[in-house]
Amino acid sequence: PGWITLKVPEATEDDGQPERVRAEVIELGGGLLLAVGDDLRRIGEVEEAVTTAFLWTVGLAALLGIGGGVVLSRAFLARVDAIASTAEAIIEGDLGRRVPVRGTGDDLDRLAGTLNRMLDRIGALMDSLHQVSSDVAHDLRTPLSRLYQRLEDARAHARSVPEYEAAVDAAVREAEGLLDTFAALLRIAQVEGASPRAGFKEVDLSAVAEAVADAYRPDAEEAGHRLSAEVAPGVAIDGDQELLTQAVANLVENALRHTPSGSHIGIHLVRDSAGRACLTVDDDGPGVDSDDLPRLVHRFYRGERSRTTPGNGLGLSLVAAVAELHGAALHLEIGAPGLRATLRFPGAGARCR
Ligand SMILES: Nc1ncnc2c1ncn2[C@@H]1O[C@H](COP(=O)(O)OP(=O)(O)OP(=O)(O)O)[C@@H](O)[C@H]1O
Ligand SMILES: [Mg+2]
Incomplete structure (x- = not known):
């Protein structure tokens, strides 16, 4: 009993050797033995087929893996190369060059965007x-x-x-x-x-507006101007108190300097329903030509009428820079009459008054 390999001399293989049979012998009892077996060549063929299929599968999988890896890493490297060549071009002086963005939103795309x-x-x-x-x-x-x-x-x-x-x-x-x-x-x-928000603290904008109004009131009255402040209490924003004070002071100083005696200057601070801040300085002076409006914030720009007053034409440039630092918008418009300058802090609605 057990596994045996027999030679069958009656049958021959292709190469003339006697056929070999692999069989299991089982004892049936009563001196009877049962042998169940098959031609070794056929078993060999099945074995070979299984091995071939296995090798093909492993080979293909390896090929696909390596091929895919090469393609992917090539695509990745090509994009890294694009970043490197952009940097190279910028170093060479082509400052307008930007890293190509594919719009796929993947990691490299986000890096390129940043x-x-x-x-x-x-x-x-x-x-x-x-x-x-x-x-x-x-x-x-x-x-x-x-x-x-x-x-x-x-x-x-x-x-x-x-x-x-x-x-x-x-x-x-x-x-x-x-x-x-x-x-x-x-x-x-x-x-x-300056980097936005660096060193920002909570600033009481109401206190800033009141302080500027108080500081300029004596000068205003001495020059025959009227200065009124309409300030909603407790309006606070994140910002730089010194710069905000300087910006409001520049606006008030302009209203004092570029209007004739007897003009009225108003400082208004309002808070919209969401609690956002909007600060306006207006006057009823001569204002500026509407063509001049966009140029007022340019460095050194001074209106035709102001050439005889002292100043550098830098006050509004600073206000614009402070606004930008705070993510705020500086809006200059012709009032009825006079000039109205509005600082709208982020999120405040389109209209403040
Ligand atoms: N309230 C105003 N009414 C009329 N014109 C104004 C008013 N505010 C500004 N301007 C015009 O805008 C120009 C630019 O203002 P800006 O504050 O930048 O410079 P400046 O007041 O002339 O000088 P400074 O550098 O001392 O502020 C002024 O020269 C003036 O012509
Ligand atoms: Mg000024």
């Missing part, structure tokens, strides 16, 4: 830097040459000590003006370059 936004931000900063340097070169030339002229004049023509003193005093005033302009420019650049 990189592009970063590049946009850097681009905007570079542009504003560029703008500042050309503005500075253009607009500081005049006072600098005036300063130079005064000193030259004094050297050529002043004959007495009082004449020299007068020339030096004038030069000192000119230099002071220049220093103020530089300080204002630097301040704007600082605000424009």
Whole structure:
């Protein structure tokens, strides 16, 4: 009993060898044995078929795995290459280049989007830097040459000590003006370059508006203006208190400086139903031409009528920069009459009043 391999001499294989049979012998009892078996060649064929199928399957699976891996990593590397070549192009000076975005929304796409936004931000900063340097070169030339002229004049023509003193005093005033302009420019650049929300704290905007109104009221009254403040209590936002105070002060100062005596200046702070803040400074002065409105926030821009008043044309640029830092919108419009400047903090509805 058990497994045996028999040779069957009566049957021959293809190669002339006697056929071999593999059989299991079972004892049936009573001296009888039962042998059940099959041709070894057929068993071999089945075995071979199974092995071949197995090898094919494993081979194909491996091929597909490797092939798929190569294709995927190639696609991935191609996109990484695209990022690298964009960076390379930017280094070479093509600052407008951006990383291609495929719109599939996958990880690499999101990375590309983030990189592009970063590049946009850097681009905007570079542009504003560029703008500042050309503005500075253009607009500081005049006072600098005036300063130079005064000193030259004094050297050529002043004959007495009082004449020299007068020339030096004038030069000192000119230099002071220049220093103020530089300080204002630097301040704007600082605000424009600051990262949004860094160092922000809760600011009581109502207190800021009241404080500015109180600070300017004596000057306003002395100049024959009327200044009123209509301030909703307890309006708070996240921000930089010093910059917000400066921005509101610039708006009030403009209303004082660019309107004739007897004008009325209003400071309004309202809160919409959702508690969002909207601050307006208006006056009933001559206002500006509507063509001028978009240019008022440009550095050094001064309206035709204001050329004789002191100032650099930088006040509203700073207000715009502070607004931007706070995610707020600065809206300038012609009132009826006068100029109305509105700072609308994020989320506030389109109309504030
Ligand atoms: N309330 C206003 N009424 C009329 N014109 C205004 C008013 N506010 C601003 N302007 C115009 O906008 C221009 C730009 O204002 P901005 O505050 O930037 O500069 P500025 O007041 O001339 O100088 P400064 O740098 O001292 O503020 C002014 O020169 C003026 O022509
Ligand atoms: Mg001003």
